[in-house]
Amino acid sequence: MNAITHTLQPLHDEIDLVEIVRGLWAAKFQIIGATLLCGGLALAYAFTVTPQYEVKSVLRPASLKDLDTLNSTGLYSLDPETALRRVGASLDSYDQRLAYFRENAELFEPLRAPGQSLEQNFERFNQNAFKILQPDLNKTDGLSGYVGLQLTYPADIDGVAILNGFVASAIKAEHDRVTSDLQSIIQNRLSKLDSQIAASRASYEAQKEAKIATLLEADALKKAQLNDELRALRQQLKARRDNRIAQLSEAIRIAGALNILKPTTPSALGEGARAASGSVIRTEVNNQQIPLYFMGTEALEAEREALQRRRSDDFTEPRIAQIAKELQLLAHNREVDVLKQRENEDLFLKKLAVWREEAARLQGLQLQVLDTKLVTIDQVAIEPFAPVKPRKALLLVIGLVLGGMLGVLFVLLRNLLKPQPRPV
Template sequence: MNAISPAIQQTSSDEIDLAALFRALWEQKLLIVLVTVLGGMLAAAYAFQVTPVYQVQSVLRPAAIKDLDALNRTGVYKLAPAQAMKRVGATVESYDTRLEFFRANQGLFEALRQPNRSLEQTFERFNQEAFKMLLPDPKKADNLSAYVGVQLTYPQGVDGVALVNGLVEYSVQIERERIAADLAVVIQNRLNQLDAQMAAARASYEASKDAKIAKLQEADSLKRANLQDELKALRQQLKTRRDNRVAQLDEAVRIAKALGISKPATPSSLGEAERVAQGNVIRTEVNNQQIPLYFMGSEALEAERNALLQRRSDDFTEPRIAQIAKELQLLANNRQIEMLNKRESEDLFLKDLASWRGEAARLRNLNVDVSSLKLVSIDQVALEPLRPIKPKKALILALGLVLGGVLGLFIALLRNMLRRTPSRNHSSQLNVAA
């Protein structure tokens, strides 16, 4: 019985301690309220003294097709709206671009300067922590259109709106300059290619013309040689024919003199040479055999022979010689070769030269105003934020009050425990004595 009663007394004392605990906390309510208020005041002091942090962003979308039509109509440079947006986005993301923009606009970053750090070192840290690229989630299929953006988180004192908008405009301008440089190089390369094609065409034309002239000259030389050979052969043939005729006439003259034929005669007239003619007699002789040459009479034969011996040329006896002379005269001047050599504007005879010249003239007269080229559509321009994203004052104040209240309760409990410890020790001594 004596062993059980302390346990019952302990349980009763515990229940009495819980009620006493609430009474003790209620008695120290002023302390709890003061600590809670102090926590709230400290939280409020932190919330209102910490430097506010703001956030702005700019979103870019693809430009319209008509905005890039002037560039694409050049025929030498193609740029789709999506490609233009990606190029601008890559330029915005580029560290070099941001560093160049920083160096060109150091006044925008002056508020970030810290002791013992150069402005470049300050920008290095700011670039890593403050900038964030906005891209569509590739895992989501409900993205209506492509976009790219840049988000900036910056402390109070920095003109984040001017910084973001200026960076975007600076990046667009850099891409315009790059496109202008690329376009100039592409046009110049195309012009060099056209010049090379025209030079090659001229060289090919000169070679083909020289080959054609050489071919014509060779054909004329060959034809001239053949005609001269034919003329020489004909003259030799005519000379041989004349010599043969002279030999025949010599023989016929000897026969005619032996027969006493001095005048032209016929075989039948030889038998009647001594017959006296009475009246006018007309004789007709029909003979199907060729009459020997000596019947022409020695006088006629000698006359023909003397004429043949005195002849200096037999060309007139052969019509082909006159024709050969005509052909040789025509070969003396090849009019086709003369016309080829007299061509003043040989470019007119080059194939495709007119189209190449037209293309070169078109490229030289291209006037694309790249400085006003709209590469992207700025869907969202960075605007002055209405409130900072940090600190969240209401949340900090609430947390300060909660923590202050918890701390106040803890202090009150601690005081109550310290106060009850002596009394418990005294009661324990009394129980031991009993």
């Protein structure tokens, strides 16, 4: 009996598998119905759900010539790769996206949910809408780097306008930052130049005042020395005149004692009076100075009287006239007058022309960099041909497969739970 049981056991299992297949085939319409039902539900979902579209924009580094104007300023250095990374950071900036959302609220009007703030609406949209596109650093294919931005959006908003506008806004924002940085550098340089010019002017004024003071001091010293010399000369001349008057007075007394009225000589005085028998010519050779009293009282008194009446001895000394000339020249220092009468003193500042040229160059730099191109837009967003979500064919296939699996599972569970007849 046990042998018979073990022999029939494999046959019984094979009969069960066949029964399962038979049961499934018997319930084929139910399985097909479940498959069609799930497929229909999936297809209905695919047609009722809001379609999601996807657009992207790709940026690549600008050429060197586009940044040459900026780099040639000597104040700011920016290579194409750095410029691309900065624009990419601006594209990924939350603040930049929020600012664009606020400035273009009409583009996002269909996304606004009642009872939510502007920031809440933006946060809900920003979580899954934007995606930064970057090359895989592990793949070295020799291609140049790029930065892209992908936008996934529902059908009721203009995603192309949003993405292109935001990319342009991010590029402009980074361009404004570069311009602002350059302006700050230029303003700092201009402030430095202004400080240098102001310091140079102050130094010039101090040097000019010091030079004027030096010249006036030298003139004052020269005047004082000349006046001292003039007073000394006049005192010397007065003493000389007084000495002469004293000498004349003494000689007059001697001449009066000798009864010398007219100028004579010692030899003539020794001969006495002699009757003139004819013309007599005397010649006296003498290396000794004849005393003053031989001039006679008449000449001596006349000279003394003239000296006593004299009010000034200046004409007797040529140096006094020279001193008067020098004092007259020192009355007005023409160099000081010229220094004080300068109208445009900037012309005499050293390096002023160089500084002004540099200031003019710096002021013109801003206009030159306004058209600087930071990146190249390699691909702009265009209207997509079809939505990326939902994928109707994929949803239909998934619905049919899921419906078939559910139908089969339902039939199997039903057959499994169905009471089996007891064997006789």
